[in-house]
Amino acid sequence: MSRQKFYGIVAYTVTPFTGEGEAIDAATLRRLVDRLIDQGAHAIAPLGSTGESAYLSDQEWEEVAEVSVRQVNHRVPTVVGISDLTTRNAVRRAKFAESVGADAVMVLPISYWKLSEREIIRHYDAIAKAINIPIMLYNNPATSGIDMSPELIARIVREVDNVTMVKESTGDIQRMHQLVQLSDGAIPFYNGSNPLALEAFAAGATGWCTAAPNLIPELNNRLYEATQQGDLAEARQIFYRQLPLLQFILKGGLPTTVKAGLKLLGIEAGVPRHPLLPLDEERTRQLQAILAELR
Numbered sequence: 294m295s296r297q298k299f300y301g302i303v304a305y306t307v308t309p310f311t312g313e314g315e316a317i318d319a320a321t322l323r324r325l326v327d328r329l330i331d332q333g334a335h336a337i338a339p340l341g342s343t344g345e346s347a348y349l350s351d352q353e354w355e356e357v358a359e360v361s362v363r364q365v366n367h368r369v370p371t372v373v374g375i376s377d378l379t380t381r382n383a384v385r386r387a388k389f390a391e392s393v394g395a396d397a398v399m400v401l402p403i404s405y406w407k408l409s410e411r412e413i414i415r416h417y418d419a420i421a422k423a424i425n426i427p428i429m430l431y432n433n434p435a436t437s438g439i440d441m442s443p444e445l446i447a448r449i450v451r452e453v454d455n456v457t458m459v460k461e462s463t464g465d466i467q468r469m470h471q472l473v474q475l476s477d478g479a480i481p482f483y484n485g486s487n488p489l490a491l492e493a494f495a496a497g498a499t500g501w502c503t504a505a506p507n508l509i510p511e512l513n514n515r516l517y518e519a520t521q522q523g524d525l526a527e528a529r530q531i532f533y534r535q536l537p538l539l540q541f542i543l544k545g546g547l548p549t550t551v552k553a554g555l556k557l558l559g560i561e562a563g564v565p566r567h568p569l570l571p572l573d574e575e576r577t578r579q580l581q582a583i584l585a586e587l588r
Contacts, residue, residue: 469482
């Protein structure tokens with residue numbers, strides 16, 4: 294089983310499209326992956342919410358997964374988001390991600406019907422039995438409609454061998470403290486809520502899964518370094534400087550705002566796929582002002 298260590302800044306990639314979202318722009322995707330690694334990302338995470346995974350066909354999903362993983366080429370670890378409504382397709386995606394060289398997969402249980410704890414555990418177990426790479430359990434009720442309690446998460450980590458990491462995105466710092474207590478600190482957890490980055494690192498987070506490195510990689514890296522060095526005063530200063538941008542991109546929707554921000558930085562990554570729309574003029578001006586303050 295692959296045991297690449299995930300830590301620090303885990304950077305989400307956008308999925309660039311040609312034209313009005315007609316096709317994957319593989320050449321731009323490769324450049325964006327290289328850019329994130331060159332600017333200090335500790336790991337790459339394609340096909341999450343930022344990567345518009347929910348809006349891709351199966352063929353497009355496989356193209357993005359393969360292009361991303363092969364472009365990273367084990368320079369840093371890669372965790373591929375494989376979430377799907379059905380266990381069958383999640384398993385298929387997990388196997389594909391492993392076959393192209395992913396170091397881990399990230400699993401967010403999503404369902405039209407509310408899933409029971411038994412069904413959630415079965416979902417993770419089926420995926421785990423199909424692959425030999427680690428699974429990052431992902432809890433994000435805002436996008437999935439399913440909220441896994443810290444107790445359930447700890448149970449899944451205990452009972453499903455391949456589940457070795459937890460990404461917590463509820464925005465509740467107490468969840469992270471509970472995970473530490475329930476596992477005696479044995480479960481590596483990763484913050485998925487941008488406004489909680491400082492508190493999460495202070496609570497012992499192993500890493501921060503974020504789309505922000507597409508726009509402000511230096512500030513993200515400096516925050517992580519300051520927390521690792523125990524320099525809380527420096528960490529606070531760095532965090533509160535970038536907080537307006539972190540709040541803006543989260544509130545405005547990650548694919549929409551990050552692609553708009555990249556364009557303002559002179560990097561064309563296409564538009565989000567419908568029903569998502571490009572950022573409107575007023576919010577683009579607001580984003581431009583925020584980015585200007587951070588230069």
